[in-house]
Amino acid sequence: MNAFSPAPNTQVWPLIGGVEPKENKQQSNGLSIGYLPLPPFLVLPVNQHIGVAAEPLVAVGDQVLKGQLIASSSGKISACLHAPTSGKVVAIEPRPVPHASGLDSLAIIIEPDQQDQWREQEPWPNWQQRSSEELLARLSESGIVGLGGAGFPTASKLSIDQQIHTLVVNGTECEPYITADDLIMRERAAQILAGVAIMAKLLQVKQVLIGIEDNKPEAIAAMRAALEHYQGPEAVIKTFPTKYPSGGEKQLIWILTGQEVPSGRLPADLGMVCVNVGTAAAVQQCIVDDHPLISRITTLTGQVLAQPRNYELLIGTPIVWLLAQLGVTQAERIIMGGPMMGEPLANPQSPVVKTCNCLLLPTQQELPLPPSASPCIRCGFCDDVCPASLLPQQLYYHARSRNLEGLAQQHLFDCIECGACAYVCPSSIPLVQYYRYGKGEIRQEQQQQAKSERAKVRFENRQARLAQESAEKEAKRKARAEAAAKAQAAKAAGDNSAIDQVIKAAQAKSAAAAATKAEGPDLEALKSAVEQAKNKLMMAEERLAKAEQEMPENAAAFRTARDKFAEKLAKAEANWQKAQQETKT
Amino acid sequence: MNLITLSSPHHTQSTGVNKVMLQVLMALVPGIVALCLFFSPIYLFNLLIGCSTALAVEALILRLRRCPVAFHLRDLSALVTAVLLVISMPPLIPWWITVLAVSCALLLGKHLYGGLGFNPFNPAMVAFALMIVSFPVPMTTLWLAPNSGLDFASALQIVLGQTLLPDGISSATPLDYYKTQVGRLTATEIYQSELFFGIWPAGWIWVSLAYLVGGLFLLYKKVFSWHAPLGLLVGLAVLALIFGLDPDSNTPLHLHLLAGSAIVGAFFIVTDPVSGATSRLGKFIFGFGVGCLAYVIRTWGSYPDAIAFAVLLMNFAAPFIDHYSKPRTYGHSTRHQGYK
Known part of the structure; x- marks a missing residue:
């Protein structure tokens, strides 16, 4: 920047509302990012992100290399999964995961071979020469999700159709205790800014706004220093007073731009995309080093730990093993995330996942359990x-x-x-x-309503159908009664010709019916029967596959069922073909 | 490891309702001191009666309602109600009216609706209104002139009903006096009364200022926002300025604000969160309404000090105000108003 260029606009808009809880960040931000040895096994849930779960590509017994794709994204919003180290797939089964539901979820379990051997890598030090398509393709294979905590697949965020003019980089980290982003900014500022430049190119933005709370002076200094060597669209670091929850996406956009994300919409509707600094660093690693997301920086803090610190942890590291490494065998509470929005962990066997920015183990003294609730006095x-x-x-x-x-x-x-x-x-x-x-x-109410709406439509259709059928029946009955009455009358009159007439009419009618029948079978009906049979067979196959994985002892029954459906399909197809030939001839 | 799983946030300030109530009680101390100094220390005895009744009645009702007694008694809300009620009533009021008033406040004003947090009306004001309607004579005539020289022992005997009220001890409040005299006398003549000190209401001005100090303390402590108190004062002042410019024909503004319960009402009554409006705008409207109604009742009604009735009337309106005073939510271009 030369002396004549205008000073960057560092105006900020004050956060509406907010609180100032005790920060408790100094416990963990004194030491550099630490590393731990390889755990005895790694538990990799296939769904660590918002969206559709990834589909496993490996089978039990397979050898995998570090960084090898082991589950691929399925659908538009999904993320891939990679082996964090080389080793053997020992199981693919439901395991406890850190999720509010407390339910187990499918995970790939890898036993490291201690070689830590990388797959073939293709670094792109001159990524600027790559096209956006190439960059995006690599990103969507990278398994990167929003590392700030939400876990939205980054590739989906960056491949947006809307015109984006501003990239908001979130280095706020407003939650107390957490210092993961602080340490990343201190130690990997250049990486973050390279990642920012990559994303800025992909989104074709005009400006980059980097928001950092003023309680991280070292991080701000490091980012400012790295900004000197940054190449990309105009980037401004804006600092603002420490107040929770400044780091919420909507709140940060207000603070940095004075604009509000409309209710129920996304920042993209304002022409903005917001990413976390950790995510930016991961993007740089993915593009430049061909290093997919297999580890993340996590703050391990709370007074239960002798030495709170940030660690670079492999995704899938079992938390119970991790704590044992740090000398913790007993804990009352483990909170994944910060004290304000963190999820309480139900099972310590759960692994570290991509969205795990902090593991907080507080004592009763530092974060007491809440007392029983009193009535609301509407104090406001x-x-x-x-x-x-x-x-x-x-x-x-x-x-x-x-x-x-x-x-x-x-x-x-x-x-x-x-x-x-x-x-x-x-x-x-x-x-x-x-x-x-x-x-x-x-x-739930909305789902119920949609369901009952469908049921109502079905019911009304059925009523209409029944009414039509009974009307037809009634018409037929009337016709028969008339014919009988006529016949009776003719008989009474002794007029045989009348009877003949009635008989002739009846014969003509049945002949006409036979003719319509002979016109050929209902092709449409047969075709749809084939389709239905196909669908059923597919479902049966799916069930069989699931059963083989989950309860092999019952698989035989599912196989018989599948064979039966296959038989039915064959029959339906034969019928249809026969009918087709008949119509042709 | 058996882990405790509780919903976030895991960190709270944990102030406690009793801390809020304690701050309110503390803020009332200067006002009580001023009442004792300028009128009579008998207020302390009345407070003792009121508070003991409050604790006993609250405990009894909580027991009948099968609520944890100690847990709810600890919130101190019953004491706040009792203290507010006692300081709004005349000092020489018979003890049994105090007992009755406090019992009515807690029973009819609060627990009948489900206890703390569920009462649509300000309990102290419900009881005050009930008493002034039921016992209009003692509730309006048993006030003392400032520095009347009545000692504590004689006052105690009067309150306990052991002696009859001696002549010339009780007096009207300055607001009452001004209102009854204003047609017949000029302002200058009215100010000659012992109830005034220059143009200022003797004694009452200090009480009002003491309440103001307490109120500003609560404002500083952020126990409430400035909206409701300012609303009341503005409402009262605007009407007093429009209709009361001529002190010879109407009570002037400074007496409206300082001679009666306007200040205590502004900082301790309309700020009751339970029965008031919710949002900041709503609180201002609520306070403004109380101020206007108080002026209307004081000037054209039959009650010289009308904060209680004004508050009760606005309590009715609070849910309605809430529907039309919601703040604009983040990401919405307009405020949502109304019932649909």
């Missing part, structure tokens, strides 16, 4: 801190009384679940839990 402290300008206490009242309409009216779905309201609540009401409940109820 929550209104003052809500970053979305909602009325949390009103939401609470509606959620408590399951008033879904009231919840929608109070814009429940604009709640980002940051927990600022529950943080200040003098009555210790678990407000966020009520909002999650409310959201769940509304979603």
Whole structure:
């Protein structure tokens, strides 16, 4: 930048609401990023991101190399999975994962061979010479997801159709305790900015806004220094006062640009894309070093640990093993993420996943369990801190009384679940839990409604069909009755010719019916029968495959079922072909 | 490892309702001191009666409702109600009216609706209104002139009903006096009364200023926002300026603000979060409505100080105000208003 160029615009807009909890970051940001030995086994869940689960490409017993693709993305929003080290696939089975549901999920288990041998790599030091298509192709094979915590597949974010003018880089890290992004910015600022340049090229943006809270002076200095060597569209580092939740995507966009993401829309609708600094570093590694996402920086902190620190951990590292390495065998609580929005871990056997930015092991003294809730006195402290300008206490009242309409009216779905309201609540009401409940109820209600709407349509169609059938029956009955009456009358009159007439009419009718039948079988019906049989066979095959994986002892029954469906399909096809030939001849 | 799984956030300030209530009680101390100094220390005895009744009645009702007694007593809300009620009533009020008032406040004003947090009306004001309607004479005539010289022992005997009220001890409040005299006397003549000190209401001005100090303390501590108090003061002041410019025909502005319960109402009554409006705008509208209604009742109604009725009327309107004063949510271009 020369002396005559205008100073970059570093204006920021103050966060609406927000709280200032004790930061507790100094415990873990004093030491550099640490490393641990290879764990005895790695548990790699196929769904560590928002979107469709990846499909395993390996089988039990396969040897894999470090960085080898072991599960491929399926669908538009999905992410690949790679082997974090070389070794053998020992199982593909449901395992405990860090997820709010507490349910097990399918995972690939790898036993390291301690060789840590890479697959063939093709570094692109001069990535600028590559086309956007090539870069995007490599990114979508990289398994990178948003490392800030949400886990949205990055390739999907970068291959957006909309015109994007601003890339927002999130180095805010507003949650207390977490210092992973702080350390990445201190130690890998150049990498981050190279990643930013790659993404800026892919999105064709005009400017890059980097937002960092002012409680990370070392990180800010490191990023400023690295910015000297950065090549890409105009990039500005904006710093702003430390306040939770400045790092929420919507909040950060407001702070940096003074614009609000419209309700229910994405930042892309404003022409912006927001990525985390850790994600940017991962993008650089993927493109330049051909190094897919197989590890991440995680803060291990809390007073239970003797020495809180940031570690670069392999994805899939079992948490219980990890803690044992650090001398922890007992813990009351393990929180994945920070104290404000982190998910409590139900099972310590769960592995470190791509979205795991922090493992917090607090003692009772530092983060006491909440006391029993008192009644809400509507003090309004929550209104003052809500970053979305909602009325949390009103939401609470509606959620408590399951008033879904009231919840929608109070814009429940604009709640980002940051927990600022529950943080200040003098009555210790678990407000966020009520909002999650409310959201769940509304979603369920909507599903129910859609379902009953379908049922209603089906019912009405059936009623119409039945009515038509009975009307036809009634018409036939009337016709028969008339014919009989005529015959009776003719008989009574002794007029044989009348009887002949009736008989002739009946004969003509049956002949006509026979003729329509002879016109040929209903081709359409037969064709759809074939289609149906095909579908059924496919489903049976799917079930069989699943059974073979999950309960091989029952697979025989599924196989018989599959064979039966195959037989039926063959029959249906034969019928159809026969009918086709008949119509031709 | 058996892990505790609780919903986020895992970190809270854990202030506790009782801390909020304790701050309110602390903020009332300067006002109580001023009442004792300028009128009579009998207020302390009344407070003792009121608070003991409050604790006993609250405990009894909680027991009847099968709620954890100690847990709810600890929130101190019953004490706040009792203290607010006692300081709004005349100092020489018979003890049994205090007992009745506090019991009504807790029973009819609060627990009948489901206890703390569920009462649509301000409990202290419900009881005050009930008392002033039921016992209009003691509730309006048992006030003391400032520095009346009545000692604590005699006051105690009056309150306990052991002696009859001696002549010339009780007096009207300055607001009441001004209102009854304003047609007949000029402002200058009215100010000659012992109830005034220059143009200022003797004694009451200090009480009001003491409440103001307490109120500003709560504002500084962010126990409430400035919206409701300012709303009340603005509402009262605007009407007083429009209709009361001529002190010879109407009560002037400074008496409206400083001679009655306007300040205590602004900082301790309309700021009751439970029965008030929710949003900041709503709180201002709520306070403004109370101020306007208070002026209307004071000037054209039959009650000289009307904060209680004004508050109760606005309590009715609070849910309605809430529907039309929601803040604009992040990401929405307009505010949502109304019921649909």
